[in-house]
Amino acid sequence: MAKTLFEKIWDSHVVKTIEGGPSVLYIDKHFIHEVTSPQAFKGLEKRGMEVFRPRQIVATADHNVPTIDQHLPIKDELSRLQVQQLIANCARYGVELYGLGHPYQGIVHVIGPELGITQPGMTIVCGDSHTSTHGAFGAIAFGIGTSEVEMVMATQCLLQSKPKLMRINVEGQLGKGVVSKDIILYIIGMTTASGATGYFVEYAGSAIRNLSMEARMTICNMSIEMGARGGMIAPDQTTFAYIKGREFAPKGAEWDKKVAQWSELYSDPDARFDIEINIDAADIEPMVTYGTNPGMGIGITGHIPALTEISEKEKPGFLKSLAYMGLQAGAPIKGRKVDYVFIGSCTNSRIEDLRMVASFVKGRHKSKDTEVWIVPGSKQVEKQAIEEGLDKVFEEAGFHLRQPGCSACLGMNEDKIPAGKYCISTSNRNFEGRQGPNARTLLASPLTAALAAITGEVADVREYL
Amino acid sequence: MSNKSINTVHSTAVPLNVENVDTDQIIPARFLKATSRDGFGENLFRDWRYNTDGSPKKDFVLNNPAWAGRILVAAKNFGCGSSREHAAWAIKDAGFDVVISSFFADIFKNNALNNFLLPVTVSEDFLKDIFTAIEKDPSTVITVDLPQQTITLEPTGRKEKFDINNYKKTCLLNGYDDIDYLLSIRNEIESFESNFCPSDNEPVVRSGSH
Ligand code: SF4
Numbered sequence: 189m190a191k192t193l194f195e196k197i198w199d200s201h202v203v204k205t206i207e208g209g210p211s212v213l214y215i216d217k218h219f220i221h222e223v224t225s226p227q228a229f230k231g232l233e234k235r236g237m238e239v240f241r242p243r244q245i246v247a248t249a250d251h252n253v254p255t256i257d258q259h260l261p262i263k264d265e266l267s268r269l270q271v272q273q274l275i276a277n278c279a280r281y282g283v284e285l286y287g288l289g290h291p292y293q294g295i296v297h298v299i300g301p302e303l304g305i306t307q308p309g310m311t312i313v314c315g316d317s318h319t320s321t322h323g324a325f326g327a328i329a330f331g332i333g334t335s336e337v338e339m340v341m342a343t344q345c346l347l348q349s350k351p352k353l354m355r356i357n358v359e360g361q362l363g364k365g366v367v368s369k370d371i372i373l374y375i376i377g378m379t380t381a382s383g384a385t386g387y388f389v390e391y392a393g394s395a396i397r398n399l400s401m402e403a404r405m406t407i408c409n410m411s412i413e414m415g416a417r418g419g420m421i422a423p424d425q426t427t428f429a430y431i432k433g434r435e436f437a438p439k440g441a442e443w444d445k446k447v448a449q450w451s452e453l454y455s456d457p458d459a460r461f462d463i464e465i466n467i468d469a470a471d472i473e474p475m476v477t478y479g480t481n482p483g484m485g486i487g488i489t490g491h492i493p494a495l496t497e498i499s500e501k502e503k504p505g506f507l508k509s510l511a512y513m514g515l516q517a518g519a520p521i522k523g524r525k526v527d528y529v530f531i532g533s534c535t536n537s538r539i540e541d542l543r544m545v546a547s548f549v550k551g552r553h554k555s556k557d558t559e560v561w562i563v564p565g566s567k568q569v570e571k572q573a574i575e576e577g578l579d580k581v582f583e584e585a586g587f588h589l590r591q592p593g594c595s596a597c598l599g600m601n602e603d604k605i606p607a608g609k610y611c612i613s614t615s616n617r618n619f620e621g622r623q624g625p626n627a628r629t630l631l632a633s634p635l636t637a638a639l640a641a642i643t644g645e646v647a648d649v650r651e652y653l
Numbered sequence: 654m655s656n657k658s659i660n661t662v663h664s665t666a667v668p669l670n671v672e673n674v675d676t677d678q679i680i681p682a683r684f685l686k687a688t689s690r691d692g693f694g695e696n697l698f699r700d701w702r703y704n705t706d707g708s709p710k711k712d713f714v715l716n717n718p719a720w721a722g723r724i725l726v727a728a729k730n731f732g733c734g735s736s737r738e739h740a741a742w743a744i745k746d747a748g749f750d751v752v753i754s755s756f757f758a759d760i761f762k763n764n765a766l767n768n769f770l771l772p773v774t775v776s777e778d779f780l781k782d783i784f785t786a787i788e789k790d791p792s793t794v795i796t797v798d799l800p801q802q803t804i805t806l807e808p809t810g811r812k813e814k815f816d817i818n819n820y821k822k823t824c825l826l827n828g829y830d831d832i833d834y835l836l837s838i839r840n841e842i843e844s845f846e847s848n849f850c851p852s853d854n855e856p857v858v859r860s861g862s863h
Contacts (some may be wrong), residue, residue, distance in 0.1 A: 203845040204838070209820025212838065214845060224737065226688035235832070252686060266686035273688050317736040317760060333738035333764035334690075335830070343835040345842055349818065351759075381673055382730040385759055415733060417759055481673050481733075505672045598735075600682040607705070619677040619734060621700050 190456035192353055193422050194388050197328045197453070201311045203345060210347040216310040217244055218340045219296045220283070222274040223251040223600070224315030228338035229277040241344045242282040246305060249274055249287045250295045252600050255563050255590035258288050267601065294566020294592045297321035297534035301405065302568055304434025308423035308450040313340060318534050318616065320411040323420035324404035325427055326453045330418040351417045352386055352462040355455070357393035360469040365650040367544070368403035369536060369614065369633035371395070372410040373475035373485040375467065381483035385415030387462070390455060395469035396421060401430040402540035409535045410616050413482035422454040474649055476521050477618050477631040479509040485631065486521060488648045494518035512620055513628050514608070521646055525557070526610045526630065529641040530623070532563030533597035533615035536634045539572050541614065545638040546578040554586040555644030561603065562587050563595040587641065599624040612640040658828035659771050662751050662797045665722035667714055668787045674727055675734030676761065680743045693739050694746030719791040726783055727754045732761025741768045751797050753804070755780045766821050767830065773797055773804055773815045782811060799825060
């Protein structure tokens with residue numbers, strides 16, 4: 189029978205299916221971090237249990253770590269305790285930890301792929317909704333809650349109901365200045381913040397095929413922002429080339445065997461999806477969000493919807509959102525002044541993102557009114573950026589290159605955007621207070637964010653290329 | 654979070670008529686530094702509930718003594734965004750056993766069920782009725798009957814069936830959790846592992862070089 193990419197991986201990982209209930213799904217790799225794991229370890233301890241398969245877990249500290257002076261003890265007491273707890277738990281239960289100071293430390297969804305831990309055909313989970321990022325390699329990867337983290341620690345399995353399947357085909361050529369972040373913001377704008385709830389999404393089509401792995405990860409990363417359980421892309425030569433030679437990638441004869449297996453991972457031509465959406469890449473402009481959920485995005489030349497364009501039912505939410513953002517219905521987004529620029533997060537903090545920003549800002553200088561933070565996704569990205577001299581470019585432009593972590597993506601450490609200020613951000617969420625109490629977030633691509641750093645306002649990158 | 658098992662909940666309800674409530678609103682990230690599951694109720698809806706100086710915001714429903722009860726009624730797409738289970742812990746810790754909405758985000762729904770917080774999905778139209786009734790009269794009682802899978806708005810008697818898979822229902826009624834179940838089939842998991850193509854499942858080996 190014809191199968192989708194999702195079904196091929198799902199079917200091979202089902203241990204059993206409960207009558208009228210969920211399936212027991214076997215999990216290959218489990219990533220953990222300091223914020224959503226302590227209660228799970230505590231749960232094991234209460235049950236007097238060990239971790240079932242500790243060697244299938246990798247830990248890092250990312251959400252709650254400072255991004256300057258990482259060699260010093262963490263100042264905030266609660267944060268320090270949380271990170272220490274992770275160290276103690278990993279030591280106690282035999283889990284590999286890439287903690288602060290380790291050359292592999294970084295945002296969990298950046299380090300998995302860059303270390304070659306993330307591979308096609310796997311089931312991958314983490315107590316973090318952006319686990320969907322790993323789907324870019326043709327894996328079933330999704331975020332879970334802490335009780336589920338405990339389940340996977342205890343049994344390497346999860347109880348899951350099979351989701352419905354959606355395929356989004358993006359065909360054709362992207363316009364100049366349009367990058368993968370714009371594709372996904374466009375898709376979420378179209379489907380809304382809840383439009384894919386209950387679905388697992390496969391991204392396909394020539395525009396997706398032509399993307400690098402970094403760019404594919406950006407797309408899969410934000411699947412959750414339309415409610416999807418996860419997103420995935422069939423592995424191909426681009427995928428294999430990216431994985432080859434990485435620390436935990438298969439080597440030698442094992443590599444050839446793997447590539448042969450991975451090459452079978454695609455949706456059969458007559459496989460069935462519950463929904464298919466077709467998008468013409470040429471329709472996509474550089475995108476910016478104006479509201480307080482990632483579905484509230486518009487093309488850079490567009491305008492914030494006028495009240496007449498919003499249904500009665502949606503009006504209260506829409507007005508609440510604009511009031512929070514201090515923006516007017518019907519107004520253009522271009523020209524909106526910004527105070528902060530955040531380039532980072534598991535969506536856009538990989539070496540390719542930093543290169544894109546550096547090549548754009550080289551020889552330019554930031555506007556005097558903007559504060560610019562560049563936060564690399566991992567120690568390895570940081571190292572590479574320095575080796576390539578990107579740090580010099582940033583310095584000359586007046587940007588701060590900080591140390592790796594989630595940083596202002598969720599404002600859990602001290603990297604918060606002050607109340608009322610506008611931040612153009614390459615992260616994935618513009619929720620109220622996400623970047624700090626009353627902070628106002630505009631989501632955009634690294635290119636659009638870099639341009640805003642220079643001009644001090646939201647501008648159209650196509651006019652500068 | 655002592656309340657393991659749920660059967661019938663017969664209670665007044667608190668109306669939160671806002672769509673797309675994300676888990677960053679339910680519990681902001683800066684309160685996620687704790688390493689236990691307790692005490693999150695205090696910071697439930699923190700930034701909607703309190704001013705920056707810590708004083709309560711008068712117009713927020715949780716600060717209005719008129720509304721109370723074990724049921725939270727929320728608008729469409731409740732619990733979207735971050736997977737933080739702290740959101741479910743905070744709601745449960747604040748004394749709720751049921752959340753009613755016309756649409757829940759996936760991960761939140763799982764997290765709620767894993768914490769004996771029952772998410773009840775009703776039709777848009779029924780949800781509207783419920784909001785109207787409780788906003789008008791805070792003493793309005795709602796009955797959520799898990800064994801029968803029904804929800805009833807008592808004053809009008811309007812009743813709807815709700816969905817829940819049988820397995821989860823049994824867990825909630827009996828106070829079992831998924832881990833209890835998975836542990837009970839550990840033999841089957843181990844035999845699956847031994848049949849599973851082993852190369853698909855290599856451990857992350859220590860590289861030993863650092
Ligand atoms: S960078 Fe942001 S979205 Fe990504 S894992 Fe960290 S907090 Fe979550």
